[in-house]
Each structure stands twice: as C-alpha cells, then as structure tokens.
Amino acid sequence: MNTEQINAKNVSTKHISVKRYLPDSSAEPYWQQYELPVDDSTSLLDALNHIKEQLDSTLSYRWSCRMAICGSCGVMVNGIPKLGCKTFLRDYEGEIRIEPLSHFPVQRDLVVDMEIFLEHLAAVKPYLIDDNPVKAFDPQTPEPYQQSPEQLARYKQFANCINCGLCYSACPQFGLNPEFLGPAALTLAHRYNLDSRDHGKKQRMAELNRHEGVWSCTFVGFCSKVCPKHVDPAAAVNQGKVEAAKHTLIALFKG
Amino acid sequence: MDKSSSQRLPPLKRNWWLKHRFFKLYMLREATVLPLVFFTLCLIAGMVALLQGAESWQGWIAFMGSPIVLVLNLLALAASLFHAATFFVLFPRVMPLRIAGHSLPDQAIVAGQWAGVVAVALLFFWLFGRA
Numbered sequence: 001m002n003t004e005q006i007n008a009k010n011v012s013t014k015h016i017s018v019k020r021y022l023p024d025s026s027a028e029p030y031w032q033q034y035e036l037p038v039d040d041s042t043s044l045l046d047a048l049n050h051i052k053e054q055l056d057s058t059l060s061y062r063w064s065c066r067m068a069i070c071g072s073c074g075v076m077v078n079g080i081p082k083l084g085c086k087t088f089l090r091d092y093e094g095e096i097r098i099e100p101l102s103h104f105p106v107q108r109d110l111v112v113d114m115e116i117f118l119e120h121l122a123a124v125k126p127y128l129i130d131d132n133p134v135k136a137f138d139p140q141t142p143e144p145y146q147q148s149p150e151q152l153a154r155y156k157q158f159a160n161c162i163n164c165g166l167c168y169s170a171c172p173q174f175g176l177n178p179e180f181l182g183p184a185a186l187t188l189a190h191r192y193n194l195d196s197r198d199h200g201k202k203q204r205m206a207e208l209n210r211h212e213g214v215w216s217c218t219f220v221g222f223c224s225k226v227c228p229k230h231v232d233p234a235a236a237v238n239q240g241k242v243e244a245a246k247h248t249l250i251a252l253f254k255g
Numbered sequence: 256m257d258k259s260s261s262q263r264l265p266p267l268k269r270n271w272w273l274k275h276r277f278f279k280l281y282m283l284r285e286a287t288v289l290p291l292v293f294f295t296l297c298l299i300a301g302m303v304a305l306l307q308g309a310e311s312w313q314g315w316i317a318f319m320g321s322p323i324v325l326v327l328n329l330l331a332l333a334a335s336l337f338h339a340a341t342f343f344v345l346f347p348r349v350m351p352l353r354i355a356g357h358s359l360p361d362q363a364i365v366a367g368q369w370a371g372v373v374a375v376a377l378l379f380f381w382l383f384g385r386a
Binding site for chain 1: 264267271272274275277278281285345348349350351356358
C-alpha cells in the first residue's frame, strides 16, 4: 500500500474548537472554530500545524519533537491533558475542544507560563548529590559510578518523566494550591532518593515533608492516568509519604 | 514567580470534581466515609447502652433492627467493600513489596489483602456463628 492509498483512507473533515487568548486585542478568551481535512494518521499537532500554515497564522502553541519526548505540545483535549503529537483525531467523534493546559497562567492562545512548574522542579534538587564520595573526583582518571540492574530497576520508571506538565493540569490539589510541589517534582525527588549513587535524600526530605510537599496529595490519581510515559507519579508521591513518615520517626528518636 | 502572571490564574471552582468521571469516582471513594461514620456512631451508642443496663441495651437492639438503620448499615458495608476494593489496588503502588531483591507482582499483593479480608470474615463467623 503506498502513501497515497493510506492517506486516502478515511479522509474526512473535522471541526475543532480552539480557546483563543490574544491579550493584545482582547482581555477575554474566546472560542474559535476551524474546519480541516483529517485522515487516520492526523495527530492533533498535525492539525494545529495545518491551522497555523493554511488557515490562521495568528494561532500560538508550543511544539518541538513530534514524538512524545520533548513534552512541549501539552494541551487540554475535551478537558483532559494530552500531548498533541500523541493524540490522534481518528479517536474523537463529534466535538473536539482544545484549551491551554489547566492550572497554569495563559500567556497567549495555547501557550502557558510554566515558571512555577520549573521552580517546583528546582526546589527538590533533581540531580545526583554525592557530598562524601569514596574517592575525590579526578578529571584525569574519571571513574564511572557502578550500579547494578536491580539498583537501576528501583527508580527507572520514575526517571521516564519528560516534564510535560500534564500531571499538573490533571491535579486538582495543584489547581487549588499552586504552592503544592506537585506530581512531577515530587516524582523526580523520589527518583533521585531511590538512586543508589545519590546521597541527597536528607536535603530533599525537608522539601518533601512540608505541607506543600507530599502531604498535600490526596491520591486522586488522575496524574498517573494522563502521564504519557506511564511514570505513575501518584505512586511516587505516595511512596514519598511513607519515606517522609519514616524520616520524621527516625528524626524523633535521634532527638 | 512572576506575580502578575500568577494573578491571571482563575481559582478552581468548588464543583471542580463534577467535570470528569474520574474525579466523581474519587469523590465517591472519599464519600464512603459518611455511612461508615454512621456505623461507628451506632457502635459507640451500643457500648453506651451496654453500660447503662439491660433496658437500654434492649432499646439499642430494637434501634439496630429498624429498617432504616438496617439499610444505612448495609450501605456502610457496601461502602467499606468499595473502599477496600479501591484501596487494595492502590496499596502496591504506595508500598511496593520486595522480597530478595525482586518486587512482588501487584496482583499478588491485592490477592493477599483479599485473603486477609476472607480470613477475618471467617474468624468473625466462627466466633459469632456459635452464639
């Protein structure tokens, strides 16, 4: 089957409504409808690109890799956070409503301000901390860290996060209180805490154990449902609660 | 954080949970506490009645046998089973168990919890079935 035949399959016209916000011309957001040709392979990102190139160049949205790895093209599709490149219009009957990610301030159209998300990520020190290495690092003879497959397996799932922010839009606790560190940051903290090469758990625990840390999570679990990489942030955050409780108990006995 | 942009955030409305089926199910799981509070109050009332004497105890027995109380307590039973079913599935995600370096499959942990429920129920029937 050649490309033309594939493309000729199930070609139809679909309507998508996009929530527009153009602060230069109007203070209020409004809905705009677009009509475009789609086939079985049309992703939402393809559709947005088609609108931008053929129908309306004023539309703003973010994207980069087109292959569910950069995490830029997150939008709300019928009220559910999705990656544009991983969402196919063939799966939607009837109305398709596209909005910017929830719980983030909107800058323009589908572009949101993710500043607070990045701040929360930075707050949990998401990098290997090894204050007391067995041997001082020598750039002349660098030695790799040793890690067994079992040690890798402990945190691997939680290391698959692409920082797309979909989990923050799915999290009502973050919607109610943006100071809540939120699913991705807490998952990243847990990921490094589980890493055998890391010794920064003590430093991260102070952040995790705050009210705005793990304890603000009520395990709604929608973050894990929408995660495009199956990281299961809800599991990580709630494992963080067990760790935080242990940390508090141990600190209590140590005095 | 840029304060001016954060001020544009619309506050989440109280009915946020009505927007999606997933949130409604979550609220249902949380709401299972309501009939369970009623059941707990019934138990406390029973203990107070026991302390007060035979007449009060008989009154409590009659109260527990009334149709509306029976219906509410059946609802509490159903609610606790629903809560258990949802909670048991969450448990292995919160406390993944590892034996000799290998993680136990989720289904095994869930099955183990249900086995615990059956064991407690059997013990209950053995203790009270003889009376």
